[in-house]
Amino acid sequence: xxxxxxxxxxxxxxxxxxxxxxxxxxxxxxxxxxxxxxxxxxxxxxxxxxxxxxxxxxxxxxxxxxxxxxxxxxxxxxxxxxxxxxxxxxxxxxxxxxxxxxxxxxxxxxxxxxxxxxxxxxxxxxxxxxxxxxxxxxxxxxxxxxxxxxxxxxxxxxxxxxxxxxxxxxxxxxxxxxxxxxxxxxxxxxxxxxxxxxxxxxxxxxxxxxxxxxxxxxxxxxxxxxxxxxxxxxxxxxxxxxxxxxxxxxxx
Numbered sequence: 560x561x562x563x564x565x566x567x568x569x570x571x572x573x574x575x576x577x578x579x580x581x582x583x584x585x586x587x588x589x590x591x592x593x594x595x596x597x598x599x600x601x602x603x604x605x606x607x608x609x610x611x612x613x614x615x616x617x618x619x620x621x622x623x624x625x626x627x628x629x630x631x632x633x634x635x636x637x638x639x640x641x642x643x644x645x646x647x648x649x650x651x652x653x654x655x656x657x658x659x660x661x662x663x664x665x666x667x668x669x670x671x672x673x674x675x676x677x678x679x680x681x682x683x684x685x686x687x688x689x690x691x692x693x694x695x696x697x698x699x700x701x702x703x704x705x706x707x708x709x710x711x712x713x714x715x716x717x718x719x720x721x722x723x724x725x726x727x728x729x730x731x732x733x734x735x736x737x738x739x740x741x742x743x744x745x746x747x748x749x750x751x752x753x754x755x756x757x758x759x760x761x762x763x764x765x766x767x768x769x770x771x772x773x774x775x776x777x778x779x780x781x782x783x784x785x786x787x788x789x790x791x792x793x794x795x796x797x798x799x800x801x802x803x804x805x806x807x808x809x810x811x
Contacts, residue, residue, distance in 0.1 A: 567797025731772030
């Protein structure tokens with residue numbers, strides 16, 4: 560049975576004190592209020608990963624927003640998967656649309672980052688998603704196929720079991736627009752079928768596929784009702800404990 564995972568991507572937000580307060584609030588609220596089996600992942604800026612990792616407990620885990628593909632070296636300003644692991648995190652986001660857009664990360668580069676994450680016994684949250692222009696000309700399935708095949712199809716079946724796929728339509732990230740449940744389910748089913756063709760049903764049926772893009776408590780229940788939506792990668796709503804925990808609680 561595949562895991563249900565709600566991850567909060569804080570992006571470049573929060574002072575250290577605010578981050579610690581948010582972590583404490585979320586951890587306590589989840590443990591007090593949530594009776595379901597979904598896993599919660601807090602993904603702060605890299606400066607805070609160690610401190611957040613020391614505070615999480617129960618079904619709450621920590622992660623990082625990115626990593627470098629190399630093990631170590633003269634890469635000023637970068638962090639390696641091994642460093643993230645040593646700080647106690649268990650997840651790493653790879654290929655978020657903002658990394659692709661603003662930092663020019665290609666599918667080939669992301670494949671190397673996935674390898675580094677998995678080599679350090681971490682779970683990769685591999686992001687994919689189309690722009691508004693690509694959807695309007697019906698190229699979204701073509702784009703998604705390229706992103707997934709070029710970023711993940713070099714993996715073995717065993718390695719793929721340590722990858723979470725996050726579908727984030729770029730046109731819905733931070734815009735207030737959300738893909739309809741039908742639109743999201745259609746894409747999630749497409750992704751699962753792609754994985755089935757490559758890795759077989761035993762693997763694809765157990766891969767967690769998250770939805771991301773303006774997820775809020777008031778649309779989470781409907782989104783999570785879809786058969787192939789296994790959770791969410793949450794942005795803005797993850798910056799407030801109440802709104803984020805209410806999203807977690809929407810996963811029954």
